Amino acid sequence: MTGSIPQQFIDDLLGRIDIVDVINRRVPLKRAGSEYKACCPFHDEKTPSFTVSQSKQFYYCFGCGSHGTAIGFLMDYDGLSFPDSIEELASSIGVEVPRDQHTHQGPDNRPIYAVLEQAAQFFSQALRTHPQAKQAVDYLQNRGLSGELASRFRIGYAPPGWDNLLQELGNQENGRQRLRDAGLISEPDGKCYDRFRNRIMFPILDSRGRVVGFGGRVIDDSDNPKYLNSPETPVFHKGKELYGLYDARKSNRQLNSLLVVEGYMDVIALSQFEVTNAVATLGTATTDEHLEKLFPAAPEVIFCFDGDRAGKEAAWKALVTSLPHLRDGRQAGFMFLPDGEDPDSLIRAIGTEAFTQSMGNAESASDFLFNHLMAEVDMRTLDGRARLVNLAKPYLESLPAGVFRNMMTQHLESLAGTRQLNMPSADTGRPAPRKKHIQPGTMRPIHRAISLLLQHPELSKQPDLPEAWQQTKDKGSEILLTLLETLWENPHLNTAALVEHWQEPDIRRHLGNLATMELDLFDDQEDQFRGALEKLSRHAQESELAGIRNTLRPSDLTEEEKARLRALYNTKR
């Protein structure tokens, strides 16, 4: 949804940015003829089938069928929301996103981001200069943290006392209100004081690198609670954010995997040992929202848990949450730590190489699933194996359709010693996406017309296009007409902007497909387009004719209808 960003701005933006630049900054592209290519960031492949068209401002992959505009790319690749993608693109060319005053507008969170940023600067300054910061600095040094790392993660210090931050940023009532909105002050009984006191402060950044909240750790382990997070605020939702994701993206040109650990200090300590792909959930179990951020960022997600019972249980929950996200090309792994170790202590003990190796040896989702379930049944008996099938089925059914699901089903069949499991056909999902090379005449005229218009928006400028098809009130004709009207009003829109005009995700996806359809163009595009519209018009007239003939006897027709009928007969001849 565009929310409160004016459509006009999005159109202009898509006309000004270059999708080749946007993608090339994240996935290096090679020129191939009039297009650009790379190995697809959304599925695993050895030969490049990911194609970016500069003229259409559109990308598409012959291998997995993913496609979209620069906006869609940022949403999938950077895991951004629609408005955030717009913000990101706008800031890449140095323009401000205007907010439409007329439409219903969400709250403006910019003051909250601003005060969070100021607070982060205040804390990091305090770590360097506050007279009582020595204890905090000692603690960090004892944990082996370099100053360089502390500044990279923007680690700070909330000094002891009730109102350090309040004095700094909350002297005026509006400043105080911002601190309140940002979750930085507590007001238990009308008294107002700093939420974070005498703690080491870890700023939590969102996917765009903005501070959205803080985690604070006590310096003296006898204080409570050991970790304190920002409360839920308009910009901070604990179950959605991942500590370290922004840095992991920034530190790695291409992320092949992400390691999910428990705490901030694990992320930072691993980074110290050059394992720069770790992220931490903020004291919550893995959620769907986490996975929606993790998987677009890397094709493999490795969960790291304690090897004890509680760790295994947490890992099982993470597996169950992950299954629906495991479409082809994605993998989940499960790494269990030796007794009494955390990632920080383990990497110190065994070193980077051995640690990376044990990440590579993580148990696959498939092994973890089947081993866990097989432990619950007696595999030596027929009955036990039948039970395994029943236990496993709902989990396999939660997998998206695709090769991985088929393989899991086959694996279950071989474990259980059965042939046909009667699983709902995996083909019911996305059809195997191959580049659709359409023979002339096999494509429906409405699809052909839309496809041509999307790929060559300038076709809308032709004079005297056939119009009779416009009476057809089916969805396709309505879409075609809207596309034409949009282009008549905004003749400079490119393919990407045209597709982004659509709010409904289903139609946008469909249009995306038509925009990337490879058309066999024997005639020139103008003739083809006109031809498709003529065909549509003929169909429209024929069905109108049939309609009048079937429903009415001539005696029931009005004079107007009789005249229309004669006109239709004449056009047929």
Ligand SMILES: [Zn+2]
């Ligand atoms: Zn692909």
